[in-house]
Structure formats: structure tokens, C-alpha cells
Amino acid sequence: MMATAPPKYTDSPLSLIPTPKFQTGKDDPFTIEASYMALSHNAFIRGFNSIYQQAPRVTLPADKADFAGYSVAWADCVHMHHHYEETEFFPNLDKAAGQKGLMDGAVHEHEAFQGGLQKFKQYLQDKGADWKSNELIVIMNEFKDAFHSHLKAEPPAIVALAKYSTPEKPIDILGIADAGGKKQLSLPFVLNTLPVFFLNMETVEFEGGMWHGVFPPLKGLAKSIMLKGVPMWHSGRWRFVSCTPEGTAKHLAV
Template sequence: MALAHNGIIRGLNSIYLQAPNLPANDTVVARDFLIYCQCWSESMHHHHDAEEEIFFPEIENVTNVKGVMEQNVEQHRAFTPGFDKFYDYCKTCSPKDYDGAKLRSLVQDFAEALVKHLHDEIETLRALDKYDSKRVKQAYGRLEKSLMETDNYRIAPLVFGTADRKYEDGIHNFPAVPFFVPYIINYVFGMRYRGVWRFNPCTSWRDCRELAYA
């Protein structure tokens, strides 16, 4: 879960850092960046919906503690209003009207609450070590399976493009996939929105790179 959260934060950082630096009057770049922001928002929305609908109820069953994940749900609610405004802007803004300062201010309205939640949730999960670890892992496995049921053309290139395979000296293989999958991500799923993925902080092979418009 921590690795998934790291990817969410990397994506958010890439949005925040690049938002004010897009070339003026370039509607193609603005269009692609707005789609990038939409994809990031959709990925995060899917992540938190799956937690609330699948993972959290299963953890309640494992622990037999009603509301054991309620703090996390409350934190979701804390950043949702600002996040929704950001997502609405990205969906409705015409590329010719793109305003980097406006978009960045919308990020600022929810980013602190979101990042706090992403860190706090890891501590909540660590506290589950006193329960049946096998059942907790099974619940997380079902969450992971649900997270994979998404639009691969809009989400898969983002997930791989915000994953750093050298994080902590490369001890993690995240996402855990066979060696050929990044090729599929790059040359199949990445093609439909090819211009969008220029804003990713990493390549499809999960190697960090310089931001295109930082």
C-alpha cells in the first residue's frame, strides 16, 4: 500500500510542479496536461472507492472491530471537496482557457489533507499486525485485484509512470509484473493518449526522469 501511495504523491507532485510552466497558448500541451490531471484523479478516486467498498469492510470482518477503519473514511471526506473541485476544473476547462496558477491553487486546497491521509493510513495498516495476518493479506489481495479492474488506457501508463523501481535501492518490484509488461504499457496502452504521458515523472519502465515542464 505504501508503494501505491508513493505513486499517488509522485503524480500529484508532477502536476503541481508542471502546472504553471506549460508553454503559453499551446492548446495541445494544455489539453494533454488536463487529461493527465483527469487520469490521476480517476486513479485516486478508484483507489479510495475500492478501499471503502471492498477493503475496509473486510478488515472490519477480520478484526471484528466495528469502525476500525473509520478514521480513514473520515480523512477521505476531509479532502474530497477540494479534490472534487480540482477534478471538475480538469474535466470542464477548455485548453485555450487553461490557467496554471488556478490549477495549482486548486491542488493546494486539498493536497495537505490528502498527503496526511496517505501517510496516516499506512500506520493504521501497520497496527493490524496483531490480527490474523493471512486474512489481512487476503483482503489486501482482493483490493489489489479490484484496483486492476480499470481503464488500462488511462490508468496503467500513469501507474507505471509514477512508480520508481529504484526506490529503496530497488528492493521492491512494484507493480509486481513480468519483465514484458512495461513494453505492453508503453507500446499498447500508452499509445491512445501518447502525449499525456510526457508529464509522468518516470518512464513506463519505472525509471525516474526529469519533468518535462518543471
């Protein structure tokens, strides 16, 4: 009897979020940065969904160890993203606007699920290959609604910041985001964590493919290195991602 192939990844239980550019057709810097944020959030959503969908089917000890590594990398990537926002992106937006607390709402949203995210990571680190899918899913259910609510709310909040940018005091939101993001990069982060972001990025079909080759902003050799070369390190864990290096949804590992 032939074994059935693993199912193809689906966008559940969390749904993807649209980009502001797709919704409005605008291409001002605030709409573009908010759209990049939405695309990043969708990578986190696909990561969450890929863990949620595969956890009940991972049974072999070696697979469970790799899956735990993948899941911890996902949690670390989400945490690093919010650390970047709170230490670089948001403070520098405040500075450019000459106002404080412009994104305090997003910071409070982070607080609403950060405890659950940390509990998720700690559980996997404590259990190693002995984690149980029912226990892991219970933890994910505890923070998924607050997590998803934040991911949906932040891009429109970024678009709304355009009102603080004036001809006399313009806010270079794309430059602020780029400079802050580069500060987060380190070799351990690139090797141990970043593939969970790039390999949960479906660009071929999402919004008619309008972001394919646009975001993430990788070209040529850099793209090959990040999407194919780097994932050779810890390749066991990256097999659980939802997408191919070419940006298409794939059949899950299990």
C-alpha cells in the same frame, strides 16, 4: 540560442513517504501490505508533484489539452484507490477481524480532501484547454496538506491491524487486498487511467532499489504491455509522468 532542457522531476512540494519494511526490516504480511500501500501512495505523490511542477510551464493549447487529460486521470486514479478501500479492502478487513470500523480513521481522512480533489477534476473538465496554472495551483494548495497527511498516516494504521490477526482467526491481509484490487480493473480504467499510476513509480533509487522488480508486481510480457504498450493509447497525456517505464525519474515534458 539553444533551448534549455526541461528540469528533472523532484519530490516537491509533497515529500515521499517511507515504507514500513524499510523502516523496521520486518516482512510479516501486515508490514508488506502497508509497504505496498506506501509505494502506491508515493505514485500518487509523484503524480501530484508532476502536475504542480509542470502546470506553470504548459502554454501551448495542444499541450494544455493533454495535460488536462493527464491531471484528470491522476484524480480518477486517486479516487478509484479510495473507492477500492472503502468498498472492498476496509469492509473485508472488518469481516475477517470480526469487528467494525477498524479503518474509520482513514475514511474520515478521505473526506477531508475529497471535496478538493473533486473541485480539481471539475475545474479541468469545465475549462478543457483553457485552464490557468495559477487557478489550478490554488485549488491544489487547498487540499494538498490533508491529502499528504492521509497518505502518511495510512500505512502505519495498516501495520497496527496485525493485533487483530490471531492463530484462531488469522487475517489474510495480502489476499484481501489482492482480491479487492482485481475487482477494480476494467478495460477503460486500464487504458485511460492506470498508466498514471505505473509511470509515477520510481523504483531504481527509492529505498536503495529494494522494491525494484518487486512492486508493482508485474513480470515479463505483462510488464511490457502495461508499462510500454498500454501508454501508447493517450500517449500525449502520459508524457507528463514523472518516471520512465524502467522506474527512474525523468526530465519532465515541459
